[in-house]
Amino acid sequence: MPDARKYFALSSPFSMKRGGLVHGARLAYETWGTLAPGRDNAILILTGLSPSAHAASNAEDPTPGWWQAMLGADKPIDTDRWFVICVNTLGSCKGSTGPASINPETGETYRLDFPELSLEDAANAAHELVAALGIDRLACLVGNSMGGMTALAYLSLHAGSARSHISISTAPQAQPFAIAIRSLQREAIRLDPNWNQGRYDDEHYPEAGMSIARKLGVITYRSAMEWSGRFARIRLDSEQREDEPFSAEFQIESYLDNHARRFVRSFDPNSYLFLSRASDWFDIAEHGHGRAADALARIDVERALVVGVSTDILFPLSQQEEIAEGLRTAGAEVEFVALDSPQGHDAFLVDIEGFGGAIAPFLGRL
Structure with missing residues (x-):
């Protein structure tokens, strides 16, 4: 299978917010488009908990990515620009360093010996990558779901690092509510x-716990x-x-079974636990x-677009409104979009x- 991932070596040792150091850590990333001579046309995308860096197909890997319809030539995030x-x-x-990686100090998998992870750590690691690419200031920082929280940490920790968000x-x-759900997911894994x-290991994998999570x-x-x-x-x-x-007995049950079956062996349970807890810990305050x-x-930031969905029970519109109001107070020109999507x-x-x-016209005005 083709692999378009590139790898960036983080500073070693890499210091973690809650204590601890990681030696020889790396980030997996992918790129699309061409960096302008002035290095002023870069967009960084920070993802939710489970996606890889493969957001869309590219020359190295033509397989569809998790945001295939959003990213590419003549798409809302236009890689021609x-x-x-x-x-x-x-x-x-x-691909990035985490609990499933080998600890170079022991030669063994980190597992629960990986340092306590925060989304601030993820933000600092991403900022190191951007700086290493010679980009002083992003044209736009995009974050969705957990990646949106990481993006807020990024902007807060690195003032002036992006023109827009x-x-x-x-x-x-x-x-x-979100903490309660994630707590139950972690409990399901831990009780397996x-x-x-x-x-x-592969022969003794917490399949039932991961499936329930x-x-x-x-x-x-x-x-x-949507379920109805x-x-x-x-x-x-x-x-x-x-x-x-x-x-x-019902089709919805079969759908959940099939969906879980496709996921459980594709994601490391310990990584799931660490990232889930990092999401719960995050507080921009x-x-x-x-x-x-x-x-x-x-x-x-100079400009911001904040988008939420009226049917989102994990990250309700009230939280999107809070972000939009906060960025307005900071002096940004903010567009707030509330969608009625049933998904x-x-x-x-x-x-x-x-x-x-919403995204295409916002980027078109930058």
Whole structure:
């Protein structure tokens, strides 16, 4: 399979916010387009918890990426104009250093010995990469979901590092509902006997725990409106049902089973735990005087686009409004877009008409 990933070696040792050092760490990233001679046309994309750096197809890897319809020539993020970088977050298992990586000091997999991870660490790592590419100031920093929180940390920690910002379905701080869901996901993994305090292998993999965690996530990534519209109360045909007590009876159950089955072996459980907890820990107020509004008001960008979805229960519109107001207070020219997409939190992945319809004109005015 082709691999378009590039690798950047972070400063070694790389210092972590909550203590600890990582030696020989690297970030996986991909790029599209051409960096202008003035190095002033760069866009950095910071992702949610599980995506890789492969946001779209490119010459090295023609397979579709997770944001294929958004990124490319003549698409909302037009690579004929922009030089686009997408980073796989520090702590992930998609090429960047994380709990699934080898600790060079021991020769063994880090597992739970990986230092406590924060989204500030991910932001600092991404900033090191951008600086190494010779880019003093991004034209735009794009962050969605967890990546949106990382983007706020990036802008807060590195003043003047971007001219503009696109904030998508994210939060200035984790709220109780989102924390509760992620807590249950982590509990499902930890209670799987095969997790074994992080010491699993391919033969003893916490498949049941990861499956439940993924199902919980998928349920909250979409809205009740979409589930009703797609599945209603449609039952499986008799030949599709397993002959055992309490087996899946409805199509929605089968959908969740299939979705989880595709995910569980593609993502490292310990990495999932570390990134999930980092999301819960994030609070932009730590960058101010104990108030999120104060921290947001210190972010230095000229323009911002904040997009949210009315059916998003993980990152509700009220949090998008809080971000928009904070950036306005900071002096940015802010556009706030509230979409009625039925897809909930995942709308930014599938509602290209809605999100692309906001992103393309915003970038066109830069």
